[in-house]
Each structure stands twice: as structure tokens, then as C-alpha cells.
Amino acid sequence: MASCICIVHSEQWPLMTFDATESDKVKKINEHIRSQTKVSVNDQILLLGSKILKPQRKLSSYGIDKETTIHLTLKVVKPSDEELPLFLVESSNEGQRHLLHVRRSSSVAQVKEMIEKVTTVTPKTQIVTCNGKRLEDGKIMADYNIRRGSLLFLTMHCIGG
Structure with missing residues (x-):
């Protein structure tokens, strides 16, 4: 070839x-x-x-x-820095939903801080997923092609065995 x-x-x-x-x-x-x-x-x-x-x-x-x-x-192409209203779904609290207003340029770390404010779950123990992908620190929301109205899912690290 x-x-x-x-x-x-x-x-x-x-x-x-x-x-x-x-x-x-x-x-x-x-x-x-x-x-x-x-x-x-x-x-x-x-x-x-x-x-x-x-x-x-x-x-x-x-x-x-x-x-x-x-x-x-x-x-x-610079991604537009539009605001993305997203719903956060808590897996441990009967699927309670929270509305978050993030931007395409928001870092995952910033989003985790927002989540801590509404759930009291620390960023260190958060596992946040969207569209089946785990959101990684060091990336921004635009890296995951997240759109307005997307659902973020919050689970927590399970310690022990």
C-alpha cells in the first residue's frame, strides 16, 4: 500500500x-x-x-x-462560548435534578465546583458523565461536544470493597 x-x-x-x-x-x-x-x-x-x-x-x-x-x-474554528443550560442528575438522591449554567469554555474542574455548590459532593469524589463519557479534569465542555439541554450524571467514588 x-x-x-x-x-x-x-x-x-x-x-x-x-x-x-x-x-x-x-x-x-x-x-x-x-x-x-x-x-x-x-x-x-x-x-x-x-x-x-x-x-x-x-x-x-x-x-x-x-x-x-x-x-x-x-x-x-473557535467554539462559540455560548451558555449551555444543562441538567445534572444525581444517582444517589433518587435522580434529583439540578439546572447548571455552564459555558462551552468551562473547564470540567469549574463544573465540578458548581456541582459541589448544589450537592455538597466534593470534586474529588465526583464521577461526572455525559453521553456515556466520563468528564476528565484538564478538559473543557467543548471537548465533549456537549449541547444545551444535555444531561450530566453524577455518581460518587465507592470506597471499600
Whole structure:
């Protein structure tokens, strides 16, 4: 299988170079960029000339099918910092719900502090999930593609055995 060298240009970061194959999906390039820049895949736009590459498509669908060097341009779309009214569902308190007003730019740590104010459960003992994914400290709400009206679920660490 033929391979190609991807060179990604951006105004904000130094050149990124890595190998790919024609059968790789564009998302593989997006993930590589995310690992280098911490820009979420949803906030990236990759351009091949004037053509926007879609994450679910293979490189070969853009005519990249032989040993070649492809030059891509990375554009970063700043997520809107809209307010997201979310409901927090407590698993330990008969499913009690609390309305939280967070922003797309809110960190998970900030959200956990909000949760502590309404539930008295400390951030250290909180396990917060949304759409089946555990929210990790060091990330922001936009990293999880959380939308207004989403449900956050709160459970607590169980100590003992």
C-alpha cells in the first residue's frame, strides 16, 4: 500500500509532518493534530487547496493514492462560548435534578465546583458523565461536544470493597 507524507501548515503552530496511507481516514490526521496541539477534532478544518477534508472520508477519496507529499492547511474554528443550560442528575438522591449554567469554555474542574455548590459532593469524589463519557479534569465542555439541554450524571467514588 502506497504511503504519503502529510505536511500540515498552520498560522498558530510549527509545521507538523507524519506518514499516512491512502486508506487512512482524514480523522487519523485530525487525531494526530489534536495530540500535537490539543485542538479538538471538532474545532479543526483541514484544507487541501481550497477543498475541506471531511474526517470520515479516506485520503484516497481526495485523489491521494500514490507516494506523494500532501500539503494541508489547518484552520481552527473557535467554539462559540455560548451558555449551555444543562441538567445534572444525581444517582444517589433518587435522580434529583439540578439546572447548571455552564459555558462551552468551562473547564470540567469549574463544573465540578458548581456541582459541589448544589450537592455538597466534593470534586474529588465526583464521577461526572455525559453521553456515556466520563468528564476528565484538564478538559473543557467543548471537548465533549456537549449541547444545551444535555444531561450530566453524577455518581460518587465507592470506597471499600
